[in-house]
Amino acid sequence: MKYSFFPGCSMESTAEDFKMSTLAVAKALGVELVEIPDWTCCGSTPAHATDALLAASLPARNLAIAGEAGQDVVTCCAACYGRLAAANLAISEDAGLRAEVAKAIGKSYTGSVKVRHFLQVLLEDVGIADIKDSVVKNLGGLKIACYYGCLLTRPRELSILPDPENPQSMEELLAAAGAQPIEWPYKTECCGASFSITRTDTVKRLSGDILRMAKASGADCVAVACPLCQTNLDLRQSDIEASTGEKIGLPVLYFTQLLGKAMGLSDNELGIGKLMTDPSKVLAR
């Protein structure tokens, strides 16, 4: 299994542990992720909030390069997934936009390169049976709140999940690794996303609600599939605790880190030391 890999900017910085754990898990499962040569930013929220042509052209440059290799594009960042998939949809549906994008990026692109999230590759291409076979140290009934946030589930046309209001994909994957995913009501609520810097109080309120609900529902930790969600729930957790005076103490791990642990990969390979809320107690059980 070979794919063109689009890491995205966060994977080179705040979410370096997501990239490390993704590559480690992929390698162990025989999934080859070849980085798109010379990839550039997808444009993220500021591009679509500013200009529809810019928002389509920045992803299109990368997708056009990836198209030359002929494989599906795989990304781990939920925001990059959303922007690349939205650009594909817009470009394939709108001939006028397609022509404008071709002018902006200097080559034609029809929106035909398939974009997928790594979670889909694991569930659809590798399959649960092979993932079960790869588990050497099962997660021992760890109670995990799987949190999806917005961009893997919405808008519906771009959702990677069959049921965007009550997704079960991470649950299925982590149950195969021996965890006991919990059912809880906030798995697709918004964490406040890119307002982390500009409207910190809003993010503290929204992310605080999510963390407290996960804890009240009996979770030992939270699993995420998005760098922004992880940053807001983990890096902001101490700020949330400070503003309410209530200790939460919930580790927030990428689903790839949890799966990697079950596959016997080392903490170093999985970037476990980069997490802010220490997961060692939870993972040692």
Place this chain on the structure above:
Amino acid sequence: MSNPATIEKIDSTLLNRLDPDGKLNLAACLQCARCSSGCTMRQETDILPHQMNRMVMLGLEERLLSSKAIWACASCHTCISRCPMKVDTPALVDALRAMATEAPADLKRVRIFNEIMLGSMKRFGRVYELGMMSIYKIRSRDLFSDVMKFPVMLMKGKMKLMPPSVKGRGAVASIFDKVRQSRRAR
């Protein structure tokens, strides 16, 4: 929001400018408010999604462009996902943001942050977080929040000291220039 019944004349030029091809489906809105009941920002906004759609129909351009709502939107897409008529409110918000020249005082930072992040993309091809944050802190005059996080983020490698070095940065700058030319022509 004042009673729409007091509006003397309905002006559809705004609707035509925002959605010339009817792609956003705004006219299909049933005013059921399912969007607004699920809106992430419902507690912090001044115009709810279903009200925004109706205000476009009525041509209330100034009130929309000076609203908090267009900057307070988190782009979570809950509204369109639950809409029975597939009214594309997130795309409407983006189109209004692109038209607005100012943001209300307490939301200026959102606009500044967007500009700085785009500047980082244009210059480096990818986002250079430390550089972006430094410029943001100066321009927003929000100098001290989160500075205690920087050392630990640098130590954990969650923030890089040096900017990304990408060959494609010239190509990205050229995309920005061509998009600006095309916007001028539009």
